[in-house]
Amino acid sequence: MPTSPKLQTKGKIKDHMASNEADDGSLRDDPSASDDDSVIHDRANMRDEDEAGMEIAQEREALLARNKGSFQTMSMNDGRKRKGWIVFLGVPLPKPLLYLLAVPPILLILSLISDLTISQVPKHLTTLSNGTHEFYPTVLLISLDGFRPEYLSSHKDLLPNLLSISTAHNGIRAESMQPVFPSLTFPNHWSLMTGLHPESHGIVANNFYDPLFTTDQNTRLGAGDKATQGAQFVYIKEDKSWDSNWWWGEPIWSLVERMKRKSAVIMWPGPPMTSTGISPSYFVPYRKLAPSEKVKTIFSYLDHPISERPEFIASYFPEIDQAGHKGGPNSQGVNDTLKLCDDMLEQLIKGLHERNLQDILNVIIVSDHGMAETSNDRIIYLDDILGEEGVDAIEHKDGWPSVGLRFKEGTNSGYYLEILLEAAEQSNGTFAVYTPETMPERWHFSHGHRIAPIYVVPTIGWAITDHHEHEVLFQGDYQPKGNHGYDNLFPEMQAIFFAQGPFVNKLKEKGALDIYESHDPPILKNFQNLQIFSLVTKLLGLSDVEPLHNGTIGFWNKYLGEE
Numbered sequence: 328m329p330t331s332p333k334l335q336t337k338g339k340i341k342d343h344m345a346s347n348e349a350d351d352g353s354l355r356d357d358p359s360a361s362d363d364d365s366v367i368h369d370r371a372n373m374r375d376e377d378e379a380g381m382e383i384a385q386e387r388e389a390l391l392a393r394n395k396g397s398f399q400t401m402s403m404n405d406g407r408k409r410k411g412w413i414v415f416l417g418v419p420l421p422k423p424l425l426y427l428l429a430v431p432p433i434l435l436i437l438s439l440i441s442d443l444t445i446s447q448v449p450k451h452l453t454t455l456s457n458g459t460h461e462f463y464p465t466v467l468l469i470s471l472d473g474f475r476p477e478y479l480s481s482h483k484d485l486l487p488n489l490l491s492i493s494t495a496h497n498g499i500r501a502e503s504m505q506p507v508f509p510s511l512t513f514p515n516h517w518s519l520m521t522g523l524h525p526e527s528h529g530i531v532a533n534n535f536y537d538p539l540f541t542t543d544q545n546t547r548l549g550a551g552d553k554a555t556q557g558a559q560f561v562y563i564k565e566d567k568s569w570d571s572n573w574w575w576g577e578p579i580w581s582l583v584e585r586m587k588r589k590s591a592v593i594m595w596p597g598p599p600m601t602s603t604g605i606s607p608s609y610f611v612p613y614r615k616l617a618p619s620e621k622v623k624t625i626f627s628y629l630d631h632p633i634s635e636r637p638e639f640i641a642s643y644f645p646e647i648d649q650a651g652h653k654g655g656p657n658s659q660g661v662n663d664t665l666k667l668c669d670d671m672l673e674q675l676i677k678g679l680h681e682r683n684l685q686d687i688l689n690v691i692i693v694s695d696h697g698m699a700e701t702s703n704d705r706i707i708y709l710d711d712i713l714g715e716e717g718v719d720a721i722e723h724k725d726g727w728p729s730v731g732l733r734f735k736e737g738t739n740s741g742y743y744l745e746i747l748l749e750a751a752e753q754s755n756g757t758f759a760v761y762t763p764e765t766m767p768e769r770w771h772f773s774h775g776h777r778i779a780p781i782y783v784v785p786t787i788g789w790a791i792t793d794h795h796e797h798e799v800l801f802q803g804d805y806q807p808k809g810n811h812g813y814d815n816l817f818p819e820m821q822a823i824f825f826a827q828g829p830f831v832n833k834l835k836e837k838g839a840l841d842i843y844e845s846h847d848p849p850i851l852k853n854f855q856n857l858q859i860f861s862l863v864t865k866l867l868g869l870s871d872v873e874p875l876h877n878g879t880i881g882f883w884n885k886y887l888g889e890e
């Protein structure tokens with residue numbers, strides 16, 4: 328239930344209440360969403376092919392023109408010009424012979440250009456057959472928002488299908504997976520998709536202010552330009568958050584499309600197009616859609632002929648997170664949605680078996696972060712610390728439950744920083760205060776103009792609010808009952824990782840990843856979610872062309888081979 332800073336000011340309570348339905352990328356009611364399946368866009372990707380073709384054609388034309396020009400020059404300088412003859416290096420030659428001599432080098436150069444261009448597009452890996460159809464290596468990436476690893480033991484009776492994936496002959500799971508900081512939905516989903524820390528991919532919270540973003544031209548100002556206006560990223564407002572200039576880095580689906588292959592995105596938090604104009608071939612925007620409907624959509628893609636079939640499918644399921652926010656991680660709502668998602672997985676597993684795809688499709692199931700219980704007894708009142716005047720001097724509040732503060736111009740922000748630091752010192756560790764210079768290095772959360780100059784970070788399960796918000800908006804009973812966004816080291820904030828498919832056999836053969844030996848069947852030790860990006864590119868044969876990322880280089884090589 329993060330809300331924009333503007334919505335948290337007094338007098339805007341009604342708006343805030345309205346946006347309350349939007350629980351961290353989950354409960355939002357998307358005004359632009361449509362129930363019509365026709366919103367699934369099928370894009371022909373002709374643009375890039377046209378552009379690439381144009382480039383080759385232009386280079387060829389230029390090359391021919393250069394060669395032609397040099398022969399013409401020689402011909403024109405020849406005083407003894409004879410019809411049908413040309414002088415080349417002082418030797419008169421019949422024109423047809425010279426043209427004949429020119430052909431091999433031209434062909435050689437054209438072939439080199441062509442090879443160079445083609446080598447930038449990796450060849451498809453070998454296809455696999457399910458008995459009736461050929462399949463390129465294909466990855467299905469599923470995100471179960473807000474699924475914390477503890478549910479795997481505390482609610483194991485509700486999760487027979489998920490757990491069956493980890494015990495299958497070609498299945499595995501990790502003890503847990505570490506989210507990036509802040510452990511929020513949008514930053515983590517974009518990290519999963521780009522392999523970048525939030526400071527590098529730009530989505531530093533679900534709601535944040537960019538002082539250099541200009542919405543009128545959709546361009547960021549240059550270093551020397553004066554910022555005449557900033558802009559607010561609001562995750563629930565697609566007319567704002569879908570502006571591709573918010574989203575830095577290249578998502579997996581863009582890489583796939585750039586290599587002339589097809590991708591599908593079903594409600595994954597992120598934009599429908601990159602700043603370079605690339606979109607997934609198939610795109611379903613966020614809207615209320617039952618988990619079973621999404622599985623049907625996934626299978627409709629997998630049933631396409633090979634030339635139309637996406638080789639990368641990403642699908643997002645918000646239900647467990649919604650319930651965790653509403654009632655807390657130990658609520659009946661969480662039980663119900665765990666069962667709902669496990670039923671969805673039963674449908675998925677059944678569909679894979681019906682198509683004989685269980686040893687062909689690589690399925691990766693993750694969550695973006697965990698969930699922690701909040702309490703009326705664990706509240707930090709910002710107005711108690713800064714006073715009414717200090718709270719009024721705040722112009723922008725980023726993020727949630729951590730708060731990035733930007734004070735109004737002319738405010739002595741150093742004075743308020745001192746007050747906050749002093750209060751943190753006295754708080755018995757319930758919250759900490761950082762500037763980009765003092766931010767823990769392991770968060771990689773200090774560079775760039777999108778990181779607010781002062782950050783107040785509560786410890787696990789604590790909330791930051793003010794008396795007005797608490798008494799008027801929450802009516803004295805803090806909402807939500809569960810939250811995340813805290814330090815990414817806390818066990819409650821960890822995510823899950825499950826996988827099934829041909830690559831898992833390879834992992835197991837190689838005595839995969841520093842396996843957690845005390846467990847039977849073996850499970851992987853905790854690893855960062857930044858490694859998912861290069862896992863997927865590797866499985867799709869795209870490692871050689873993947874963009875730079877913050878994952879560990881070669882992380883998967885010793886288990887899956889160099890390529």
Ligand SMILES: [Zn+2]
Pocket residue numbers: 351352472473511512513648695696
């Ligand atoms: Zn989330």
